[in-house]
Amino acid sequence: xxxxxxxxxxxQMLRTLRINLAARRYEVAVAADGASALTQxxxxxxxxxxxxLGLPDMDGVDVIHGLRGWTQTPIVVLSGRAGSQDKIxxxxxxxxxxxxxxxxxxxxxxxxxxxxxxAGTQEAELTPVQIGEHTVDLNRKTVSxxxxxxxxxxxxxxxxxxxxxxxxxxxxxxxxxxxxxYVKETHYLRQYMTQLRKKLERDxxxxxxxxxxxxxxxxxxx
Amino acid sequence: xxxxxxxxxxxQMLRTLRINLAARRYEVAVAADGASALTQxxxxxxxxxxxxLGLPDMDGVDVIHGLRGWTQTPIVVLSGRAGSQDKIxxxxxxxxxxxxxxxxxxxxxxxxxxxxxxAGTQEAELTPVQIGEHTVDLNRKTVSxxxxxxxxxxxxxxxxxxxxxxxxxxxxxxxxxxxxxYVKETHYLRQYMTQLRKKLERDxxxxxxxxxxxxxxxxxxx
DNA sequence: TCTTCGCGTAAGGATGCCGTCAACATTCGG
DNA sequence: CCGAATGTTGACGGCATCCTTACGCGAAGA
Numbered sequence: 001x002x003x004x005x006x007x008x009x010x011x012q013m014l015r016t017l018r019i020n021l022a023a024r025r026y027e028v029a030v031a032a033d034g035a036s037a038l039t040q041x042x043x044x045x046x047x048x049x050x051x052x053l054g055l056p057d058m059d060g061v062d063v064i065h066g067l068r069g070w071t072q073t074p075i076v077v078l079s080g081r082a083g084s085q086d087k088i089x090x091x092x093x094x095x096x097x098x099x100x101x102x103x104x105x106x107x108x109x110x111x112x113x114x115x116x117x118x119a120g121t122q123e124a125e126l127t128p129v130q131i132g133e134h135t136v137d138l139n140r141k142t143v144s145x146x147x148x149x150x151x152x153x154x155x156x157x158x159x160x161x162x163x164x165x166x167x168x169x170x171x172x173x174x175x176x177x178x179x180x181x182y183v184k185e186t187h188y189l190r191q192y193m194t195q196l197r198k199k200l201e202r203d204x205x206x207x208x209x210x211x212x213x214x215x216x217x218x219x220x221x222x
Numbered sequence: 223x224x225x226x227x228x229x230x231x232x233x234q235m236l237r238t239l240r241i242n243l244a245a246r247r248y249e250v251a252v253a254a255d256g257a258s259a260l261t262q263x264x265x266x267x268x269x270x271x272x273x274x275l276g277l278p279d280m281d282g283v284d285v286i287h288g289l290r291g292w293t294q295t296p297i298v299v300l301s302g303r304a305g306s307q308d309k310i311x312x313x314x315x316x317x318x319x320x321x322x323x324x325x326x327x328x329x330x331x332x333x334x335x336x337x338x339x340x341a342g343t344q345e346a347e348l349t350p351v352q353i354g355e356h357t358v359d360l361n362r363k364t365v366s367x368x369x370x371x372x373x374x375x376x377x378x379x380x381x382x383x384x385x386x387x388x389x390x391x392x393x394x395x396x397x398x399x400x401x402x403x404y405v406k407e408t409h410y411l412r413q414y415m416t417q418l419r420k421k422l423e424r425d426x427x428x429x430x431x432x433x434x435x436x437x438x439x440x441x442x443x444x
Numbered sequence: 445t446c447t448t449c450g451c452g453t454a455a456g457g458a459t460g461c462c463g464t465c466a467a468c469a470t471t472c473g474g
Numbered sequence: 475c476c477g478a479a480t481g482t483t484g485a486c487g488g489c490a491t492c493c494t495t496a497c498g499c500g501a502a503g504a
Contacts, residue, residue, distance in 0.1 A: 074340070084326035091332040096340055097319060098333075104306035110313040111320075118296070118318055118340055150480055167363035188482080190462060197463095205463090214461065214490060215373040216363065372491060410493080412451060419452095427452085436450065436501085 002116060003027045005046035007037040007063070008078065009056050017050065020105050021112075034058035038066045042179050046073060048116050053079040053090065061093045068094035070180060074115045078103075129161050130222070131209045132202040136161065147199055152177060156192055160210070160220040169217040193218060224338060225249045227268035229259040229285070230300065231278050239272065242327050243334075256280035260288045268295060270338050275301040275312065283315045290316035296337045300325075351383050352444070353431045354424045358383065369421055374399060378414055382432070382442040391439040415440060 004026045006017050014030050021028045029044055031037040034055045041049060049067065053060030064075060074096045079086060087098045096115045099108055128137040135144040138158055143149060149157065155177045160168055170189055174182050182188065193212070197204040211219045226248045228239050236252050243250045251266055253259040256277045263271060271289065275282030286297060296318045301308060304322045312320055318337045321330055350359040357366040360380055365371060371379065377399045382390055396405050404410065415434070419426040433441045 084329040087326075087329045088332040091329075091336040094339075096336055104309075107306040107309045107313075110310040114313040114318055117316075118337075152481070163362075165362055165364060185482095186461080187484090190464085191482085194463060212462070213363070213370070216376070219363075374492075407493095408450085409495095412453085413493085416452060416454095434451070 001025065001027045002048065003029070003044065003046045004048045004050060004112075005029050005031065005037065005041055005044065006050045007031045007034070007055070008050075008052035009033060009054065010052070013052070013078075016105070020109065024109060032056075034060070034063045034066075037063055041067055041071070041073070045071075045176070048112065048119075049073055049075045050112075051075055051077050051095070053077060053081065053086070061089050064090060064093040064095055070175070072119070074119045076108075076111060076115055129164075131200045134200050136200070138162065143200075149196075149199065153192060153196055153199075156189075157196060160218060164220055164222050167213055167217055167219045171217075173217065189218070223247065223249045224270065225251070225266065225268045226270045226272060226334070227251050227253065227259065227263055227266065228272045229253045229256070229277070230272075230274040231255060231276065232274075235274070235300075238327070242331065246331060256282070256285045256288075259285055263289060263293070263295070267293075270334065270341075271295055271297045272334075273297055273299050273317070275299060275303065275308065283311050286312060286315040286317055294341075296341045298330075298333060298337055351386075353422045356422050358422070360384070365422070371418075371421065374414060375418055375421075378411075379418060382440060386442055386444050389435055389439055389441045393439075395439065411440070 004021055006014060006021070006028060007030070008014050008017070009032050014032070018028050018030060029040060029046065031040045034057050037049075037051070037055075040046075051060060051063060055063065060077070060079070064077075067073065067075060075094065077090045077095045077098045078101060079090070079098065080101045082100045090098055096118075097111050099111060128135050130136075133145075134147065136157065137143075138161060141149075141154060156173060159173060159176055170186050171183050173189055174185060178185065178188060193210060194204070197207050197210050201207045201210060209221055211221055213219055226243055228236060228243070228250060229252075230236050230239070231254050236254070240250050240252060251262060251268065253262045256279050259271075259273070259277075262268075273282060273285060277285065282299070282301070286299075289295065289297060297316065299312045299317045299320045300323060301312070301320065302323045309320045318340075319333050321333060350357050352358075355367075356369065358379065359365075360383060363371075363376060378395060381395060381398055392408050392411055393405050395411060396407060400407065400410060415432060416426070419429050419432050423429045423432060431443055433443055435441055
């Protein structure tokens with residue numbers, strides 16, 4: 001399910017967007033100012049951000065810069081200002097589309113689809129993955145054999161499994177799962193990797209699929 | 223250089239767009255109707271298509287479908303029709319953005335940049351490199367044949383392989399890998415070059431790809 | 445021929461990282 | 475309000491990687 005973060009300070013607009021997006025089966029989170037938008041995005045990792053430029057605490061373009069510092073998540077800007085310079089600034093800062101109020105909700109949804117279609121090459125239905133004697137289905141978040149994984153375990157596994165054979169640096173894992181302030185806390189990873197191996201590997205002491213690359217990171221090998 | 227195909231039947235508009243795009247160092251080709259647009263696109267393989275919906279010979283949405291049948295090239299639609307249903311149809315057919323006339327040329331250019339920026343992020347993959355009988359993939363940090371390299375080995379190899387044929391001075395390697403305070407410690411390099419050759423070269427005593435240039439530095443020759 | 449210098453190779457000790465166990469804090473559902 | 479599941483933190487032994495030292499070799503020059 002596509003996760004959308006809606007950033008707007010007008011309760012009326014927030015309500016309208018949330019209802020319409022939820023009706024289309026999007027998973028929606030909201031933020032009312034720039035600061036909480038940035039923290040929300042870092043924690044929740046939305047697939048798309050809808051951003052109103054008229055925020056109370058900071059300039060909308062700065063919010064775009066803040067997001068683009070670490071993520072390529074599509075950004076659709078909403079704005080009451082129709083001036084072309086505003087559009088140019090927002091688009092060049094890294095926004096993917098710019099919609100001026102008032103707008104048709106149907107057009108807005110079509111633009112959401114267009115933008116996330118272009119971004120969503122990864123969304124192409126991941127096939128279930130075999131790890132030892134277990135089958136992991138990332139789409140349905142299920143593991144064969146009465147096994148249950150915790151949310152954090154899923155987030156780690158998701159990153160590793162969707163890049164088969166590729167080395168994922170500790171830095172990347174930590175910043176994706178815990179946020180960029182936790183880049184040094186490598187013992188988190190050690191902790192959860194042992195958990196995952198205990199649950200998934202046939203012989204947790206000699207892992208075959210969840211491999212450590214000393215000094216660098218971890219790797220899933222099929 | 224980015225290649226843009228402009229499809230429009232009004233000579234005035236064609237002229238304006240071509241001049242403005244050329245001034246921004248885009249390479250421009252033009253087409254005046256849907257049929258020639260499709261053949262032009264097939265022959266010329268543009269990086270982006272600017273498409274006016276009001277063509278004389280066929281419906282604009284059909285042109286989009288025709289393009290989307292074989293290419294993912296970004297499409298920016300121009301249209302005089304501001305109706306939201308037109309936008310929805312075009313976007314859902316596969317267009318990436320929709321601009322209504324009249325429009326600011328600067329805004330239009332910003333949207334061109336935004337769309338082609340998003341399309342460009344999907345590429346940028348380094349191709350694996352052959353060394354003797356081994357294949358080295360810098361992206362995934364893998365070597366064919368159950369071989370594993372240490373972090374320092376990777377950092378050295380990364381510098382050498384991304385400059386094929388070029389001489390890399392000892393000074394440069396040392397300062398990149400160990401820092402500028404270690405510029406004199408050339409024995410570090412000897413140590414690690416031996417290791418790399420042992421792991422990668424067919425005959426480590428007579429290297430073919432990881433070459434020493436006495437007194438200067440090292441070189442990777444494909 | 446002898447000397448000097450830079451390079452390649454080998455082996456051993458030091459360091460830092462990793463895996464693991466265990467305790468504590470926090471969250472969540474009943 | 476309580477208990478269980480999850481997340482966080484600390485401690486410690488083992489081991490891979492890195493650094494260091496030592497020595498042999500060959501090329502260039504005196």
